[in-house]
Every structure is written in C-alpha cells, then in structure tokens.
Amino acid sequence: MRILISGASIAGPVLAYWLTRHGFDVTVVERAPQLRKTGGHAVDLFRPAMEISEKMGVLPRIEALATGTDTATICREGTRRPVRVDITKAVSAVSDRHVEIMRDDLSEAYYDAGRDDAEYIFGDSITAISPNGEVTFEHAPPRGFDVVVGADGLHSNVRRLVFGEDAGRTRFLGGYLAVQSVPKSLAPVGEMVVHVGAGRLAGIYTAQPLDDARALFMFKSMEELQYHYRDVVRQKELLRTAFAGRHAMVDSWLDELDRTPTFYFDSITQLQLDTWSRGRITLVGDAGYCPGPAVGGSTSIAVLGAYILAGELAQANGDYTRAFAAYESEMSETVRRSRAMARGIAKGLVPNSRAGVWALTRGAQLISMLPAGLTKAVARLNTKGVRLYDSMQFKEYSTPVAG
Ligand SMILES: Cc1cc2nc3c(=O)[nH]c(=O)nc-3n(C[C@H](O)[C@H](O)[C@H](O)COP(=O)(O)OP(=O)(O)OC[C@H]3O[C@@H](n4cnc5c(N)ncnc54)[C@H](O)[C@@H]3O)c2cc1C
Numbered sequence: 382m383r384i385l386i387s388g389a390s391i392a393g394p395v396l397a398y399w400l401t402r403h404g405f406d407v408t409v410v411e412r413a414p415q416l417r418k419t420g421g422h423a424v425d426l427f428r429p430a431m432e433i434s435e436k437m438g439v440l441p442r443i444e445a446l447a448t449g450t451d452t453a454t455i456c457r458e459g460t461r462r463p464v465r466v467d468i469t470k471a472v473s474a475v476s477d478r479h480v481e482i483m484r485d486d487l488s489e490a491y492y493d494a495g496r497d498d499a500e501y502i503f504g505d506s507i508t509a510i511s512p513n514g515e516v517t518f519e520h521a522p523p524r525g526f527d528v529v530v531g532a533d534g535l536h537s538n539v540r541r542l543v544f545g546e547d548a549g550r551t552r553f554l555g556g557y558l559a560v561q562s563v564p565k566s567l568a569p570v571g572e573m574v575v576h577v578g579a580g581r582l583a584g585i586y587t588a589q590p591l592d593d594a595r596a597l598f599m600f601k602s603m604e605e606l607q608y609h610y611r612d613v614v615r616q617k618e619l620l621r622t623a624f625a626g627r628h629a630m631v632d633s634w635l636d637e638l639d640r641t642p643t644f645y646f647d648s649i650t651q652l653q654l655d656t657w658s659r660g661r662i663t664l665v666g667d668a669g670y671c672p673g674p675a676v677g678g679s680t681s682i683a684v685l686g687a688y689i690l691a692g693e694l695a696q697a698n699g700d701y702t703r704a705f706a707a708y709e710s711e712m713s714e715t716v717r718r719s720r721a722m723a724r725g726i727a728k729g730l731v732p733n734s735r736a737g738v739w740a741l742t743r744g745a746q747l748i749s750m751l752p753a754g755l756t757k758a759v760a761r762l763n764t765k766g767v768r769l770y771d772s773m774q775f776k777e778y779s780t781p782v783a784g
Contacts (some may be wrong), residue, residue, distance in 0.1 A: 382699040385516060385526040387507050388533035389416060390488050392426075392666025396532060398495030399691030402780045405699070407499040408526070410518065412533075414504040415487060420613030422560045422595060422645065422675075423448050423586070424487065427770030428478040430684035439490045446486045448588035450573050455478060455742050458578030458627060459735070462741055463522040466745045467571070477769050483591065487680070510542055514661055528701050529662045530690070532683075535647065536610055537668035542658050550653040553605050554673050554727035559598040559620050562643040563634055568594035576628050577738050582731045583624055583631045599625060599675075599731050605648060616646035649673045649727055651720055658705035665690050670716040675732065678770055685775060686712055688756055692778030715773055721732040722769050 382405050386393045389411035397407045411417075426434065428442065434440045456463045492501075502521060508557055509517045510529050514621030517523045531539025567576065568587040575584040582600040587594035600623040608615040617638045638644070650673060657669035664670075673679070688753045690708045697704035 382528070383408070383526045384528045384530065384694075385410065385507075386530045386532050387411075387530065387539045388537075388666075388668065389413075389501060390532070390534065391484070391491065391680055392687045393532035394488065394491035394495060395433070395437075395684050396530060396575055396665055396687035396691055397499040398491065399688055399780075400694065403691055403695035403778075405691075405694065408502065409499055410502045410505050410507060410521075410522075410540075412504070412506045413519070416489060416503075422484055422597065423450070423481050423588075424484045424680040425678060426480050426482065426487070426684070427678055427681045429770060429773050430681035431478045431480065433684050433688045433775075434490075437494050439494050442490045443482055443487065446482050446490070446589075446590055448481045448483065448586070449571055450481065450586050450588065451571060452746075453573040453575055453584075455575045455577060455745065456628075457738050457742055458576065458606050464746045465744050478771070482535040482590070484680070486590070488535065493693045506538060507542065510662060512540070512660055513539060518618060519747055527661060527699065528694070531610065531662070531664040532670040532687070533665050533668050535650065535652070535667045535671045535674065537664060539662065540653050540654075540657075540664055540668055543662050544654070552651045552653055552724075554651055554676065555603070556599055556601045556649040556651040556727060556731060557606065557619070557623075557646065558649055558674055559616070559644070561592045561596050561634070561641040561645070563637045563641065565592060565594050565598045567596075567633065567637075572629070576631050577731070577741065578592075578627060579629075579738060580731060581623055581627070583628075585632065585634060597635070599649075600624070601731050601733060607752035610647065613646070614738075617644065620646065647674055649676060651677075651723060652744070653720070656709060658709060661701050663690065663705050663708070665702075670720075672716070672719040672723035673727055675720045676726040679719070681770055682715060682719055684695060685715065685773070688778075692776060695778060695780075711776060718769055760776070 384400055384405050384407050386396055386409045387407050393409055395758045397409050400407045434443055451469045452461045452470050453466045505518050505520045512644045514526045522706050563653055565587050568585040573586040582599045585596045606619055654673045657664040665686045667679055671679050693704040693707040732741050
C-alpha cells in the first residue's frame with residue numbers, strides 16, 4: 382500500500398517511521414529544498430511523545446540535545462529589580478517527563494531514524510489530489526497513492542486542497558508570536574532573559590549546542606492584523622511597531638531583524654476542524670489540530686497523532702475508512718483538552734495590564750521558591766489542566782517489521 386505524506390518536520394517523519402515499520406510503502410514530499418535547519422525555536426516534548434521517541438530509539442539523542450535552559454530572569458517594564466525564576470520547577474509541575482529541544486534538532490532526529498526506509502522528495506509540493514488518489518506535483522511527475530496525509534503544518538497545503546480555501550474554522554487566540562535568530566553573544570547560556578510589559582513579552586535564550594541565540598516575541602492584539610503569512614517585510618514592521626523603544630536590550634534584538642538569517646512570525650491561532658479526514662486523505666499534527674503555536678503542547682500532539690495514525694492503519698490492514706475513524710476517535714479527547722488548555726494559556730501568558738504583569742512575575746517567583754515536591758503535589762490535583770500530558774494514555778500497537 383502506497384502512502385504519501387506532505388511535510389517533513391515533526392509529524393511527517395514520525396509518521397513515515399511508524400508506517401514503514403508496519404510494512405507500508407511511504408513517500409514524503411517536503412516543500413523546503415532540504416530538511417529545514419533554519420533556526421527554529423525550542424519546543425517541549427512531554428511524556429507520551431517521550432515514550433514514543435523511546436520506542437523509536439531516538440530518546441538518548443533527543444536528551445543529549447536538550448536546551449538546558451533552567452532559569453529565567455524576568456524584567457518588568459518600568460521597574461528596576463528583575464526577578465529570577467527556576468523554570469525546571471514550573472515545568473516539573475506540568476510533567477514528570479519532559480525535555481525542551483530545538484524544533485530543527487528534533488525534526489532531524491526523527492528523520493534520521495527512518496530516512497533509509499522511506500522515499501523523501503525535497504523541494505516539491507502537491508498541486509492536486511483526485512478522489513481516486515492521483516496526485517500531481519509542482520515538479521515531479523504525477524503518481525498514484527492509496528492514502529495521502531497532510532503533515533504540512535498550520536497553513537497546510539493538503540488541508541486547503543481537500544477542505545477548500547477557508548478550510549477549517551480557525552480561532553484567533555488574541556496574540557502574535559515571532560522568533561528570530563540573533564548572535565549568541567547577546568544571550569547568557571542556560572538562562573532565559575524576559576522583558577514583560579502590558580500586552581507584550583520579549584525574551585532571549587541560547588543553548589550549548591547552538592551557534593546562535595533566539596529572540597522570542599509575543600504580543601496581544603484585540604483584532605487580527607492585516608498581512609500575508611509569507612510577507613516577511615510586513616511582519617517585521619508589525620513586530621517593530623509592537624516592541625520598539627520599550628527597552629534598550631529588546632531594541633538591540635530588533636536591530637538584528639534586517640540581518641537575521643531566520644525569522645518566524647505567526648498569529649496564535651487554533652484550528653477547530655470537527656473532522657480531519659476525507660476519503661483517502663487525512664491530516665496529522667498542526668495541519669489537522671493545531672491547538673495554537675507555543676500554547677498547547679502541539680509538538681507532543683503531533684508525535685502522538687502520527688504514532689496513532691500509523692498504528693490504526695496497520696490494525697485496519699490499510700482499510701483507511703476504518704483506520705481514519707479509529708484515529709480520530711483515539712485523538713479526539715486529547716485534541717479537545719489541548720484546545721481548552723491552549724485557550725487558557727494564551728489568555729494568561731501575556732497579561733494585559735501592569736497589575737497582571739506584577740501577578741505573573743510574582744506567581745512565577747512563588748512557584749520557583751516552593752520545594753519541588755510541593756509544586757508537583759499541588760499540580761497533581763489538577764489532572765485535567767496543567768497535567769494534561771502526563772495524564773494522557775495511548776494505545777500500544779504491535780509492529781511486525783523489526784525496528
Ligand atoms: C515560536 C514557536 C514556539 C513553539 N513552541 C512550542 C512549544 O514550546 N511546545 C510545543 O509543543 N510546540 C511548540 N510550537 C509548535 C511546534 O513547533 C509545532 O506544533 C510542531 O512543529 C508541529 O509539527 P508539524 O510537523 O505538525 O508541523 P510543522 O512543524 O509546522 O511542519 C510542517 C512541515 O510541512 C512543510 N510544508 C509546508 N507546506 C508544504 C507544502 N506545500 N508541501 C510540502 N511540505 C510543506 C513545512 O516546510 C514543514 O516542514 C511552537 C511553534 C512556534 C512557531
């Protein structure tokens with residue numbers, strides 16, 4: 382059975398790995414000319430994704446590449462005294478099993494785990510998919526596939542081709558997010574420096590394995606801003622408008638905007654599709670159920686979704702109608718809960734007022750002053766909220782082909 386996956390970031394390579402282990406014939410098409418090692422940002426892997434990575438044999442590599450950022454210095458706009466926060470305590474309250482890693486390093490680890498067993502085509506994109514599985518590409522000749530999977534992110538091409546231009550109801554969560562690469566000398570190693578004011582937050586971090594540092598910006602907006610998601614010049618302009626002139630250190634990061642080799646900007650938007658499959662086509666990861674960048678643990682959900690989709694296709698012997706129904710049913714509660722959690726985090730992460738900024742910094746400071754055991758005990762009372770990932774159970778699938 383021939384399966385085509387669009388997108389080689391996180392969900393795509395994990396899905397390709399498991400599908401080939403189950404004996405499927407897999408092709409992955411990625412728009413970028415090679416695996417994207419483009420700076421990127423740090424992402425969190427929580428318990429289920431850590432366990433799946435362990436089954437894939439890549440966990441030691443992932444752990445070796447962890448960013449190791451364990452403290453944050455938070456500076457409130459208009460005040461002189463920064464607050465130091467122990468990030469490890471806050472994270473351990475959320476999950477007992479967690480690692481933070483740069484997205485590109487994670488993507489490469491998953492790709493390397495299965496690259497020899499699947500066909501990877503870089504620098505190409507699907508242009509049409511017919512109901513009987515005939516696929517045309519920008520460059521490669523047309524080919525037929527039994528199943529097509531969109532693992533091509535929040536702005537998924539497959540989702541647009543299959544569900545139409547307005548594919549999927551999206552919900553703007555009231556903010557924007559940007560990340561850019563800046564010189565390593567601008568950031569201390571092992572520590573994140575954050576400047577926070579009403580409606581905006583800017584931070585910088587680096588890690589031992591990195592050649593550079595990453596400046597991250599989040600800001601609130603009541604309304605959606607007008608720009609195209611590929612119009613980088615306009616996006617940089619919007620970022621400068623939101624942050625310029627607030628603090629000399631933040632200005633020095635903005636000064637790098639015209640030189641930076643890598644820049645990411647997107648709205649914090651949640652996808653709210655009721656179903657993410659149609660006929661022989663389905664979606665995985667951010668393409669189907671992004672809870673919102675940086676607010677809903679979407680990397681872990683992408684890994685989990687890929688593992689489950691592959692397992693269900695194997696269990697149904699390739700009967701995609703049965704497999705997609707089972708996949709959606711297995712994922713639906715996780716997706717629903719992560720959407721709810723993301724909406725809450727998006728609301729609280731960047732406070733709107735000075736009082737909110739004070740409460741956020743004070744809260745973070747208090748958490749980091751509590752003994753770790755107590756933080757975890759308090760958080761454990763809330764399995765539906767912050768402990769979402771640790772409380773997630775997932776099905777085991779037997780893999781007939783040796784890994
Ligand atoms: C700044 C930032 C911070 C984040 N922080 C966190 C975090 O702390 N924790 C967390 O869990 N998650 C975080 N995320 C989200 C995380 O990066 C994504 O959820 C995760 O990478 C999802 O993986 P994916 O494979 O589904 O999609 P993506 O990583 O978006 O990958 C999509 C892939 O498809 C490719 N593609 C796009 N269009 C086409 C096309 N037409 N044809 C072929 N290929 C195509 C792209 O090049 C890309 O390789 C963050 C995201 C951002 C932007």
